Amino acid sequence: MDLALAAKNLKKLFNWRVIFRDISFDVPQGKTLLITGRNGSGKSTLVKIISGVLAPTSGSVSISGVAARKGDGRHDVLGLVSPYLQMYDEFSASENVQFALAIRGLKPDGGRVDELLNRVGLYERRNDAVRTYSSGMKQRVKYAFALAHRPPVLLLDEPMSNLDAEGISIVRDIMSRQRNEGILVVATNDLTDIDHYDLRVDLNAAT
Amino acid sequence: MRQHESVRGSWGSSVLAILRKDWQSELRTRYAISALLMFVITTISIILFSLGSEGAPAEVLSGMLWVVIFFAAMSGLSRTFVMEEERGTAMTLQLLAPPSAVYFGKLLFNLVLIAGVNLLTVALYSLFINGFIIKTASIFIITITLGSIGFAAAATIIAAIIARASTKGTLYPVLSFPILLPLLLTVINATRLAAEGAFFEEAYGEFQILISYIVVVIATSFIVFDFVWKD
Numbered sequence: 436m437d438l439a440l441a442a443k444n445l446k447k448l449f450n451w452r453v454i455f456r457d458i459s460f461d462v463p464q465g466k467t468l469l470i471t472g473r474n475g476s477g478k479s480t481l482v483k484i485i486s487g488v489l490a491p492t493s494g495s496v497s498i499s500g501v502a503a504r505k506g507d508g509r510h511d512v513l514g515l516v517s518p519y520l521q522m523y524d525e526f527s528a529s530e531n532v533q534f535a536l537a538i539r540g541l542k543p544d545g546g547r548v549d550e551l552l553n554r555v556g557l558y559e560r561r562n563d564a565v566r567t568y569s570s571g572m573k574q575r576v577k578y579a580f581a582l583a584h585r586p587p588v589l590l591l592d593e594p595m596s597n598l599d600a601e602g603i604s605i606v607r608d609i610m611s612r613q614r615n616e617g618i619l620v621v622a623t624n625d626l627t628d629i630d631h632y633d634l635r636v637d638l639n640a641a642t
Numbered sequence: 643m644r645q646h647e648s649v650r651g652s653w654g655s656s657v658l659a660i661l662r663k664d665w666q667s668e669l670r671t672r673y674a675i676s677a678l679l680m681f682v683i684t685t686i687s688i689i690l691f692s693l694g695s696e697g698a699p700a701e702v703l704s705g706m707l708w709v710v711i712f713f714a715a716m717s718g719l720s721r722t723f724v725m726e727e728e729r730g731t732a733m734t735l736q737l738l739a740p741p742s743a744v745y746f747g748k749l750l751f752n753l754v755l756i757a758g759v760n761l762l763t764v765a766l767y768s769l770f771i772n773g774f775i776i777k778t779a780s781i782f783i784i785t786i787t788l789g790s791i792g793f794a795a796a797a798t799i800i801a802a803i804i805a806r807a808s809t810k811g812t813l814y815p816v817l818s819f820p821i822l823l824p825l826l827l828t829v830i831n832a833t834r835l836a837a838e839g840a841f842f843e844e845a846y847g848e849f850q851i852l853i854s855y856i857v858v859v860i861a862t863s864f865i866v867f868d869f870v871w872k873d
Contacts, residue, residue: 521730540652
C-alpha cells in the first residue's frame, strides 16, 4: 500500500469553543501540505492531532490507510519539529539523537548521529549539553532529532523559528529533500513559499 | 524514492531506552536520589534521637521502618513524571513511544530507585536502631522485595496522574496514602512476623495479598495509563 496521510472530518473543541471543524485532506507520497491561519486558529493543535499527541474531538487521522487512534503506531513513521517540543537539555545533542534512535529500536550508531548533526551544523558542539545552546541551536537539534529514523512523514510547525540565515538554508534543504522522498506538512504564518506546496488547509475558514 | 529506515519498533527496546535515559538523567541532575537519601538519613536520625538507647517493641519498629520508606518514596518517586512535565519533554516522549512502553520504562526506573532506598534504609535501620532484629530472614527478604515492587507500581501511576496538577507536591502524598494503605498494612504485618521469628508458612497470607496488590495495580495502570498520559 502506498504511503499516504489522510484526515477525515477533524473537529476540535476546547471547553466547548470550536477551534476548527470539518478538516479533511489526503496527502499522497511525494506531496506537500501547507497549514495556514491566523494566531489562535489551531495550526499547532492540528499538527498535534496529526502527530498523535492530541486526540481530536471527532474525526480521524490515518497514515498509509491504517487508522491510528491517539497516535499509536505513528511513533515510527512521523518526525515532528515544533516550538512545543523540548529536548532533554541535560543531555548533549548527540545523546538526544541517540535516544531518538534507541527508543524506536534502532541501533544508535555514531555514524548516523554524526551525519545528522553535521547536516544541521552542530557537529562541532555535538557533545555539549543542550542547555548551553542558543535558541537557534536548540531548533537545529530538533531537526536532527526528528530526522533520526528517516521518517516518511515530516511535520514542521513554524519551521524557521529562531533560525539564522544559515539555519534557514539548512531547513530549506531538509524540506526540499522531504518533498522528493516522503510527505511534508508545514504549519506557518509565513506565506513566502506558498506556491511550493501542493495542498493547503486554511484554518481561518474552518471555525 | 528513498527507502525509509526500517524501524523495528520493539516495545522492549523502548522500555529499556526510557529506563536508560531516566537513569542517566538522574545521575546528572540527582533530583530524586538527593531527595530520597536526605529523607532516609534525616528520618532515621530523628528516630534514633527519639528512642535513645531504650529501643521499642518489634511491631512499633516494623511500622516505623515502613513509615520511613513511605515518606522517602513520596519525596522522590514522583520526579520521573513531574520532571517530564516541568521541562516540557512529556510531549517529546508521547511522540516517541507507545504509552505502555513509557509506563513500564518509568516503573522500572522507580523500581530501581525504591529498591536502592529500601536496601539503604534497612541497612541503616539495622545498624543504628536498637532492638530491630530480624529472626526470619526469608520472610523479611520477600516482604522487602514485594513491598518495593508494590510501592514502585502504585507510585508510578499516581505520579503520572498528578504530574499535570498545579499542586502536585501536596497532592502526591494525599492521593498515595489511601492507595498505598493496603500495601503498608500488609508489609508492616509481614515485617513484624519476620522480627518475631514466625515460621515462613505463617506469612503466606501476607505474601498472597502483596502479590494480588501488585498484579491489580500494574494491570489497572496498564489499562488507564493511555488516558492519563495523553491529552
